Amino acid sequence: MHTAVRCLRVLVVDDEPLIRWSIAETLGAAGHHVVEAADAASARRLLDETSDLDVALLDLRLPDSNDLALLADVRRKAPNTSVIMMTAFGTPEITANALRMGALRVLNKPFNMHDLETVVQSL
Amino acid sequence: MSDKQLEGRASVEQRLRASEGRWRAVVESAVDGIIVIDEKGRIEAFNPAAERLFGYSEQEVVGKNVNVLMPSPYHEEHDAYLDRYRSTGVRKIIGIGREVTGRRRDGTTFPLRLSVGETSLGGERKFTGILHDLSERAAIEHQLREQTALARLGEMAAVLAHEVKNPLAAVRGAIEVIGTRLPTGGRDAAVVKEIVSRIDSLNELMKDLLLFARPPDPKPRPVDIQPLVSSTAQLLREDPALNALQIEVEGSSPPVLADPGLLQIVFLNLMVNSAQAMRDGSGHIKVSVGASAGKCRIDFQDDGPGIPPEIRDKVFAPFFTTKSRGTGLGLATARRLIEAHRGTIDVRCPPAGGTTVSIQLPVIS
Numbered sequence: 001m002h003t004a005v006r007c008l009r010v011l012v013v014d015d016e017p018l019i020r021w022s023i024a025e026t027l028g029a030a031g032h033h034v035v036e037a038a039d040a041a042s043a044r045r046l047l048d049e050t051s052d053l054d055v056a057l058l059d060l061r062l063p064d065s066n067d068l069a070l071l072a073d074v075r076r077k078a079p080n081t082s083v084i085m086m087t088a089f090g091t092p093e094i095t096a097n098a099l100r101m102g103a104l105r106v107l108n109k110p111f112n113m114h115d116l117e118t119v120v121q122s123l
Numbered sequence: 124m125s126d127k128q129l130e131g132r133a134s135v136e137q138r139l140r141a142s143e144g145r146w147r148a149v150v151e152s153a154v155d156g157i158i159v160i161d162e163k164g165r166i167e168a169f170n171p172a173a174e175r176l177f178g179y180s181e182q183e184v185v186g187k188n189v190n191v192l193m194p195s196p197y198h199e200e201h202d203a204y205l206d207r208y209r210s211t212g213v214r215k216i217i218g219i220g221r222e223v224t225g226r227r228r229d230g231t232t233f234p235l236r237l238s239v240g241e242t243s244l245g246g247e248r249k250f251t252g253i254l255h256d257l258s259e260r261a262a263i264e265h266q267l268r269e270q271t272a273l274a275r276l277g278e279m280a281a282v283l284a285h286e287v288k289n290p291l292a293a294v295r296g297a298i299e300v301i302g303t304r305l306p307t308g309g310r311d312a313a314v315v316k317e318i319v320s321r322i323d324s325l326n327e328l329m330k331d332l333l334l335f336a337r338p339p340d341p342k343p344r345p346v347d348i349q350p351l352v353s354s355t356a357q358l359l360r361e362d363p364a365l366n367a368l369q370i371e372v373e374g375s376s377p378p379v380l381a382d383p384g385l386l387q388i389v390f391l392n393l394m395v396n397s398a399q400a401m402r403d404g405s406g407h408i409k410v411s412v413g414a415s416a417g418k419c420r421i422d423f424q425d426d427g428p429g430i431p432p433e434i435r436d437k438v439f440a441p442f443f444t445t446k447s448r449g450t451g452l453g454l455a456t457a458r459r460l461i462e463a464h465r466g467t468i469d470v471r472c473p474p475a476g477g478t479t480v481s482i483q484l485p486v487i488s
Binding site: 016017088089092109 | 281295
């Protein structure tokens with residue numbers, strides 16, 4: 001049984017529905033509130049509408065964004081939101097750039113859902 | 124014969140000797156090999172460049188069939204070709220020239236450009252072959268082909284990595300969530316655990332492919348090799364599957380400029396390979412570190428069954444494996460990573476048995 005130390009509002013941006021579902025189920029079971037977006041445009045709309053996001057989990061490659069532009073937008077629009085990047089092809093350069101731009105972690109896909117829960121919990 | 128006639132004859136002979144001397148000098152100083160054969164294919168002349176190309180002296184080959192310089196199947200077919208040419212006049216090389224393969228005295232083969240001219244001397248038909256060594260060009264072409272293939276493989280691996288790892292992440296995440304809802308200790312939960320384990324194996328395979336196809340650029344810093352080898356050996360000693368394995372590390376060398384993370388991958392690959400070759404992970408690996416002539420040398424010596432001679436030059440080729448399970452990327456990746464450090468890697472199987480893989484890396488000057 002999962003017990004959240006505190007309830008976080010988490011944005012998950014990934015075009016793969018199964019990944020969004022798995023993350024939402026895992027973090028939801030841990031007591032967090034998860035909102036989902038399948039592309040960068042939807043994520044930007046959610047950012048404009050939601051002011052109290054604690055965590056943003058962003059896939060690096062989205063149908064309408066293939067770089068760190070969404071990370072830059074989150075950092076600008078919601079500077080207090082902790083950003084975790086997710087990537088299926090994490091080169092050291094991508095990781096270094098993401099960390100330099102303010103991401104707290106870069107998770108290489110596939111990752112363990114339990115590890116993700118631990119990372120989010122530790123923020 | 125009058126004095127004038129005698130003088131004239133002496134002068135002609137002198138001119139003939141001078142002319143012959145000139146031609147001999149041309150033939151002997153030619154950079155390309157020149158071989159003269161008679162119509163039966165017997166060698167009559169073999170210049171110094173031909174001696175260098177094939178490793179035979181002129182005395183050794185004069186009078187022999189020119190087919191000693193040809194590998195199979197040309198070796199067996201050449202006499203019939205000459206017979207056919209004599210009877211039909213149909214040419215394949217004579218007067219045309221083409222790229223062929225030569226066979227050295229030691230049995231090795233090499234590419235060469237052969238142009239053959241035909242002449243008649245004293246009513247006898249002779250063939251003169253001019254042979255230009257294409258080994259260097261072939262080596263450059265081979266290297267270019269290899270680089271192009273690796274670049275393509277790198278691009279393909281990048282696409283594949285995303286297109287495979289993303290769905291793997293999706294399936295792994297979903298099955299993991301479903302697994303948490305199953306009664307613990309039941310058959311279904313065990314199956315889910317197995318599925319996750321298989322997905323992780325697939326992911327490891329993708330990681331191996333990416334490491335080979337798109338190795339990261341080394342981030343060099345001064346590295347002491349002996350402690351790095353020792354810590355890598357310790358990692359293996361802690362692996363329960365390899366607890367029967369004995370690893371001995373000895374020697375030392377001045378530091379090298381290298382990426383310790385990448386070198387550790389190489390050392391790990393070599394030691395795991397040796398362990399797998401030796402009776403299911405038992406056996407003895409001796410790692411000797413030393414230095415000479417500005418190079419650090421690391422020898423990984425095992426007491427396994429060795430590598431059969433016919434496959435020894437293939438062991439560094441990507442996707443070559445003799446194991447029933449394995450990607451064949453371990454040694455290929457090791458070679459790529461060592462070459463990225465301006466080093467060399469080679470494999471030997473001493474007659475006494477076992478296999479020795481040697482790495483040489485430049486030490487910091």
